[in-house]
Amino acid sequence: MFFSEIIGQAALKKRLIQSVKDGRVSHAQLFFGPEGAGALPLAIAYAQYISCTGEKNDDSCGKCPSCIKYQKLVHPDLHFLFPVNTTASKKDDPYCDDFLPEWRSFVLQQPYARLNDWYSFIELENKQGLIKEKESDAITKKLSFKSFESDYKIAIIWMAEKMHDVASNKLLKLLEEPPDRTVFLLVTENIDQLLTTIRSRCFPVKVPLIADEDMINALQARNGVDATRSAHIARLAMGNYARALELINENEDDGTTLSTFREFMLAGFKNDIQSGLKTIDTLNALTREKQKAFLEFALRLIRENAVKHFNHAELNFMNKAEEEFSIKFSNYIKGNNVAELADEFNKAAYDIERNGNSKIILLDLMLKAGNLLRQYAE
Ligand SMILES: [Zn+2]
Incomplete structure (x- = not known):
């Protein structure tokens, strides 16, 4: 991965490049930043740059033997840890390494993707991924060998907060007494979910949200979105490229989520359980991740409609269909029911x-939300 493939983040890239030029590569660094800002691709581009043996002015050369392997993520001195779990095809308590082919194509195809995208990619179904204790033993062993080809061995730990406590403590030992010429990029x-002892051992690398201007340029150059729509999507995505990609597809889809939300709220409002159950059956047939995405969508619309009352258009981030829907809907979202509504949707998510019965949870939510809309309808 090249720095040129990273969206925006010019100042940070410059700093990382300079640290290599100055020979100040800290042995443990923590890349932290919000979803979709690009912490993982940045860490990989940085690792490639550290290992590149060609001319490297402001990016890796792309031609040296190291770069060639890095571009396929198959360099023998590049190691990855990431959350996994058993799947239909890997039933026997798998290691990260058992998922390496999948991991490589996932990262190369969608470097900005979310944790849940990874889980669906490897078909974890409803399970959560973990970085287990045995992974830290495995990586300790790998890093105890001399590097094969590069000056440095580099270990990238994606979603380091998913490390089991025992794994974290073993990693901590490694960070305290690092094997020779090893760089850890967490x-x-x-960041709050990481052990403070690990945090304090790492040099912090803060990855900020992608600036709107950079997002707009990326959407036009990479995704062929026209100028007006890029500006609109950038406003909605708020610095998160994963979200921006989703918005491109959402706008292209037929507005199903919005119409499901409309049916859901209307059935609750009218206390019409019969048609409400039809909507709930549709939702119940989705994966848990998609059900959660629906609830997140609902939370966003409720928030947007609450903001609408302040008549500050620059604070509203809705697409055209959502704005049309909100002309009526906002009349039911009042100062005093917003918090309670948000509470109920958050609780359901x-x-x-936690693997509760979706059908019961959603029916309960529908009735409670309807009640809250009715209470304040007058
Ligand atoms: Zn190179």
Whole structure:
């Protein structure tokens, strides 16, 4: 991966490049930043740049033996840890390494993807991924060997907060007494969930949200989206390229999520359980991740409609169909029911994530939300 493939982040790229030129590559670094900002591709581009043996002015050369292997993520001195779990095809308590072919194509195809995209890519179904204790033993062993080809061995740990506590503690030992010429690049979206002892051992590399202007350029250059629509999507995506890609598809889809949301709220409002159950059956047939995405969509629309009352158009981030829907809907979203509505939707998302019975959770939510809309309808 090249720095030129990273969207925006010019200042950060410059700093990382300079650290290599100055020979100040810290042995443990923590890349942290919000979803879709590009912490993982940045860490990989940085690793490639460290290992590149060609001319490297402001990017890796792309031609040296190291770069050639890095571009396929098959360099023998590049190691990855990432959350996994058993799947239909890997039933026997698999290691990360058992998923390496999948991991490589996933990262090369969609470097900005989310954790859940990875889970669907390897068909984890409703399970959560983990970086298990045995992974830290495996990586300790790998890093104890001399590097094969590069000056440095580099270990990239994606979603480091998914490390099991025992794995974290073993990693901590490695960070405290690092094997010779080894660089650890930890990547996280939830820095608060990492052990403070690990955080304090790492040099922090903050990855900010992608600036709107950079996002607009990327959407036009990479995704062929026209100028007006790029500006609109950039506003909605708020610095998250994964979200921007989703919005491109969402706008292209037929607005199903919005119409499902409309049916859901209307059935609740009218206390019409019969048609409500039809909507719930449709939702119930989706994967848990998609059910959660529906609830997130609902939360966003409720928030947008609450903001609408302040008459500050620059604070509203809705597409055309959502704006049309909101002309009426916003009349039911009042100062005093927003918090309660948001609470109920958040609670439902929490319960669904913990494998609760979706049908019961959604019916309960529909009735409660309807109640909250009715209460304040007058
Ligand atoms: Zn090179």
